[in-house]
Amino acid sequence: MPPVSDAELIARVVVVDDRHAFSELVRRHQSAVRATLRRLTAGNHALADDLAQDTFMLAYRNIKSFRQEARFSTWLYRIATNAFLADARRRKEELIGDRTEQLPDESSDDAGPQDGTESDHAAGTGLRIDMERAMAVLTEGERAAIVQCYHNDLSHEEAAWVLNCPVGTVKTHILRAKQKLKARLGAWAPE
C-alpha cells in the first residue's frame, strides 16, 4: 500500500482531528525541523528541541490555515524560523555571549586546516566543525537565510516566504553572512 500523502494526513487532522495522522506528520518531519533548528541555534540541541516542540504545537493549532501554497515542510520551516527568531530576541545576549566565548580566535590555528597530512575526510570534518562555529557569529537573520538556502535547499523566493521578508533582504543577508564566514574561515581558502 502506498504511503499516505502529507495532504491526506493534513485533511484528516483538519476534518476529524485525527491524532494518529498528526503524529505521523510529526514523525515524518521531526528530523528536518530539529536539524534545522540545531543549525539555527548554532548547535544548542536542547533549545532546538524545545523550539521544535513549540513548532509542532503551533502547526497543530494553525493547521486549518495551511493552504498548500507551499510544501508542508516549508510551512514548518517558516513556523520554526519564527519561533527561533522570537526566542532569539528574548535571549539575545545570553545566546550570542555564550557562543562567542566558545569561538576560537580568528588567528587561532583551529580556524583552518589542521595538517597537510590529514585525510580529506578529516579535513572535511574539520571544515564542518569550523563552519558550525563560524555560523555562530552571524546575526539570526543572516544565519536563518544561510540555513534555509544552503541547508534546506530552498530557493531565494521560498526562503523569503519562510523568513517573511523580501527576496532582496534574503540576498543581502546571504551576502553579509558570506563575508563574515569568509573572514572566519579564511584559512580554508585555497592558496
Place this chain on the structure above:
Amino acid sequence: MTDRPDIASDTGDDWLDAALRGDGLAHRAEYVDDDGFTARVMAGLPAPATLPAWRKPVLALLWAAAGIGVAVALPGAATDVMREIVRVFVHPVSTAQIAAGVAMLGAATWAAAALALRQD
C-alpha cells in the same frame, strides 16, 4: 536554488559557496532520531474536544418540543393524520399500497439507523 551562484561569483568566494553547499548536503543527509520526540509532542497537545454527556437528552427534548410546537401551530393536522391512519387500517388496501408502505418503512428504518450510527 535559483540565483545562489550569482552571489558566489559576485563576491569571488566560490570556495566558500562550495563549502556551504557541502555542509548543506551533509545536513540533509543527517537523520535526527525520534528518540521519544513525537510522543512528547503528542502528549503536549490539547485534549480532544468531547461532546458533553447531556447533549443527546437535551437534543431529544428540543426535537419533542419542536414537534409539539408544530402540532399546536397546525390545528387539525393531528386529527387528520389519525383519521387517515384509521382509514388505512379499516378499509382494505391494495398490494401496491402495501408495497409502498413497506418501502416507506424500510426507508424510515434506514434513515433512523444512519442517524443513530453516525459519528458525532
